[in-house]
Amino acid sequence: MKKEPSFPFPFDEYIKDAETFHGFAAPGLLVGGFMVNKAIRHFPAGVLYEALCETSKCLPDAIQLLTPCTIGNGRLRIVSLGRFALSLFNKDTGSGVRVFPDPIKLDPWLELKAWYMKLKTKHEQDLNLLFSQIKQAGEEILKQQPIQIKPEVYRKISRGPMALCPVCMETYPAATGIPCLACQGESPYVAWADICLEIKIKAKC
Numbered sequence: 566m567k568k569e570p571s572f573p574f575p576f577d578e579y580i581k582d583a584e585t586f587h588g589f590a591a592p593g594l595l596v597g598g599f600m601v602n603k604a605i606r607h608f609p610a611g612v613l614y615e616a617l618c619e620t621s622k623c624l625p626d627a628i629q630l631l632t633p634c635t636i637g638n639g640r641l642r643i644v645s646l647g648r649f650a651l652s653l654f655n656k657d658t659g660s661g662v663r664v665f666p667d668p669i670k671l672d673p674w675l676e677l678k679a680w681y682m683k684l685k686t687k688h689e690q691d692l693n694l695l696f697s698q699i700k701q702a703g704e705e706i707l708k709q710q711p712i713q714i715k716p717e718v719y720r721k722i723s724r725g726p727m728a729l730c731p732v733c734m735e736t737y738p739a740a741t742g743i744p745c746l747a748c749q750g751e752s753p754y755v756a757w758a759d760i761c762l763e764i765k766i767k768a769k770c
């Protein structure tokens with residue numbers, strides 16, 4: 566069972582957890598920590614909530630570190646809109662809150678704003694200043710709004726029965742058609758025959 570977040574937000578402890586889980590304490594993960602911390606207060610203890618993240622970068626790991634919602638347990642959805650925003654919502658009703666950094670509230674925090682708006686290259690960033698501004702600003706830079714998730718997004722729909730793909734001979738949800746999605750052309754892998762051909766061509770050069 567994943568631990569529930571503790572209050573007040575243990576920022577220094579969170580930095581250590583972020584380094585272990587994410588590989589390093591990325592600025593997005595640190596800002597994300599404050600975002601989760603703010604959103605979570607909307608829910609009384611005992612209410613089961615789920616999460617939606619509007620970017621696949623950094624922010625999902627803040628949710629996975631600080632809440633019981635993970636990709637694997639199905640309680641965290643990523644809808645890649647490219648916006649640095651997250652929502653927590655009641656799993657039964659779909660109502661909840663959305664939290665995101667407000668660009669106007671970032672104005673007094675020059676290094677933080679430069680990072681958020683990508684005004685500086687990584688090389689030009691002053692990481693110590695950035696981290697101290699993230700910590701000092703905390704939730705001050707965040708905006709919160711009520712949201713209602715569409716029923717077709719928050720309701721869990723069963724995948725239905727499984728079938729055996731006649732091409733790859735692996736199992737897959739029958740509802741996606743025949744053959745499986747990978748064999749319909751959705752596979753992310755280069756075909757093995759193409760790899761062999763490339764190796765042969767290179768060997769002849």
Ligand code: ZN
Nearest residue numbers: 730733745748
């Ligand atoms: Zn297949």
